[in-house]
Amino acid sequence: xxxxxxxxxxxxxxxxxxxxxxxxxxxxxxxxxxxxxxxxxxxxxxxxxxxxxxxxxxxxxxxxxxxxxxxxxxxxxxxxxxxxxxxxxxxxxxxxxxxxxxxxxxxxxxxxxxxxxxxxxxxxxxxxxxxxxxxxxxxxxxxxxxxxxxxxxxxxxxxxxxxxxxxxxxxx
Amino acid sequence: xxxxxxxxxxxxxxxxxxxxxxxxxxxxxxxxxxxxxxxxxxxxxxxxxxxxxxxxxxxxxxxxxxxxxxxxxxxxxxxxxxxxxxxxxxxxxxxxxxxxxxxxxxxxxxxxxxxxxxxxxxxxxxxxxxxxxxxxxxxxxxxxxxxxxxxxxxxxxxxxxxxxxxxxxxxxxxxxxxxxxxxxxxxxxxxxxxxxxxxxxxxxxxxxxxxxxxxxxxxxxxxxxxxxxxxxxxxxxxxxxxxxxxxxxxxxxxxxxxxxxxxxxxxxxxxxxxxxxxxxxxxxxxxxxxxxxxxxxxxxxxxxxxxxxxxxxxxxxxxxxxxxxxxxxxxxxxxx
Numbered sequence: 013x014x015x016x017x018x019x020x021x022x023x024x025x026x027x028x029x030x031x032x033x034x035x036x037x038x039x040x041x042x043x044x045x046x047x048x049x050x051x052x053x054x055x056x057x058x059x060x061x062x063x064x065x066x067x068x069x070x071x072x073x074x075x076x077x078x079x080x081x082x083x084x085x086x087x088x089x090x091x092x093x094x095x096x097x098x099x100x101x102x103x104x105x106x107x108x109x110x111x112x113x114x115x116x117x118x119x120x121x122x123x124x125x126x127x128x129x130x131x132x133x134x135x136x137x138x139x140x141x142x143x144x145x146x147x148x149x150x151x152x153x154x155x156x157x158x159x160x161x162x163x164x165x166x167x168x169x170x171x172x173x174x175x176x177x178x179x180x181x182x183x184x
Numbered sequence: 185x186x187x188x189x190x191x192x193x194x195x196x197x198x199x200x201x202x203x204x205x206x207x208x209x210x211x212x213x214x215x216x217x218x219x220x221x222x223x224x225x226x227x228x229x230x231x232x233x234x235x236x237x238x239x240x241x242x243x244x245x246x247x248x249x250x251x252x253x254x255x256x257x258x259x260x261x262x263x264x265x266x267x268x269x270x271x272x273x274x275x276x277x278x279x280x281x282x283x284x285x286x287x288x289x290x291x292x293x294x295x296x297x298x299x300x301x302x303x304x305x306x307x308x309x310x311x312x313x314x315x316x317x318x319x320x321x322x323x324x325x326x327x328x329x330x331x332x333x334x335x336x337x338x339x340x341x342x343x344x345x346x347x348x349x350x351x352x353x354x355x356x357x358x359x360x361x362x363x364x365x366x367x368x369x370x371x372x373x374x375x376x377x378x379x380x381x382x383x384x385x386x387x388x389x390x391x392x393x394x395x396x397x398x399x400x401x402x403x404x405x406x407x408x409x410x411x412x413x414x415x416x417x418x419x420x421x422x423x424x425x426x427x428x429x430x431x432x433x434x435x436x437x438x439x440x441x442x443x444x445x446x447x448x449x450x451x452x453x454x455x456x457x458x459x460x461x462x463x464x465x466x467x468x469x470x471x472x473x474x475x476x477x478x479x480x481x482x483x484x485x486x487x488x489x490x491x492x493x494x495x496x497x498x499x500x501x502x503x504x505x506x507x508x509x510x511x512x513x514x515x516x517x518x519x520x
Binding site for chain 2: 058059062063064065066068091095096098099100102131132133134135136138139
């Protein structure tokens with residue numbers, strides 16, 4: 013009986029591990045998609061409303077998906093908390109807090125980093141170019157992420173449980 | 185009449201706060217140097233002249249000084265802190281609140297108003313559109329002018345400008361740059377607007393056209409300086425147009441504007457003179473004779489509509505009242 017419980021636990025643990033990896037693969041495209049639409053909102057604020065950046069970031073945080081909300085609200089909070097901070101610093105600090113809790117890859121982080129270094133530093137036309145570049149890069153990362161998700165989500169969902177079963181069989 | 189005393193305790197308290205308002209917009213390395221200056225030096229800073237690849241210069245009431253890499257004032261150029269490209273980039277980001285795209289109009293005019301009403305003048309390469317400046321790029325020079333509020337600065341001249349309880353005389357303040365003209369005007373407006381108990385003056389509605397955001401120091405439309413309880417501010421509006429707008433919309437007893445000089449400004453003032461509104465303005469110049477030579481302003485003075493002409497200078501410190509002249513009789517009121 014005890015062995016049976018142990019075996020069930022091994023299968024369950026391994027299965028959940030597999031599901032977690034699969035979850036990460038399916039989360040990344042979702043996160044990228046919401047990031048892209050949040051950047052679109054930021055573009056509207058910057059280009060059409062000429063809203064000052066701290067206020068624009070706060071507005072985007074208020075309207076965007078909860079998956080990316082922490083990034084924008086943190087960046088806006090960084091501005092509010094300390095005087096004498098540049099957009100690049102505020103964005104970087106926000107990224108440091110936001111990135112570890114996401115399924116994003118280092119290459120996604122570097123897109124966001126390079127966007128941060130140009131935020132608010134130039135006229136509208138130039139800001140549009142930088143925002144569009146980041147959105148395009150996110151779009152192509154999204155295509156890759158979706159492909160990866162299609163390949164890996166099912167694989168890892170099954171692999172976890174099967175791995176658990178194999179372990180149980182080997183132990184027995 | 186004596187010089188406006190600079191070293192009053194009120195001024196020192198004021199200055200303390202003032203430098204704290206400027207520090208956040210300075211790039212890190214310069215901020216550290218300025219913070220290291222003794223408070224009594226910080227109090228006297230009127231300007232920060234920050235030019236890329238050139239020495240950092242502080243304009244004090246006693247004259248210009250370099251700021252050394254050790255954070256001390258020096259007269260030696262080779263000891264001066266050299267402003268780097270990185271400093272300049274940071275400075276531009278900080279004075280624009282990382283929102284340069286939202287400040288196109290300000291860039292066109294060549295200055296940005298900072299929180300606290302201080303003004304950062306900017307130079308760089310002008311980008312033209314049909315022969316007119318569209319914006320500036322490659323920003324490489326910045327002059328931060330510290331705006332100081334000296335409450336009571338206008339007290340010595342007020343008795344000469346009040347026309348009993350009815351209001352004030354049509355007045356023009358004349359001075360060369362950096363002689364406290366704007367500070368004096370701001371305090372005059374504040375007192376006229378609040379009312380002056382000791383002179384039995386009840387206070388009138390003042391319409392202020394603050395084209396360069398220097399008097400009320402509006403930040404996002406809210407005056408950062410005390411311009412009085414009955415003052416309506418039209419911020420960033422061309423003077424001539426603004427004066428007419430205020431008269432039509434706000435019914436002011438006094439209309440005020442800083443640094444008039446263009447023909448349209450003078451035409452707008454002439455409209456005011458005939459509309460039963462009192463005028464309180466300033467103009468660049470060091471003497472009445474100099475003013476009389478300027479085409480538009482000369483005509484205004486000769487018309488004898490202006491009842492009081494106040495001449496400011498620096499002979500006994502910033503804000504010295506050199507002379508007050510009765511504009512009708514052209515006689516000095518014995519102030520000098």
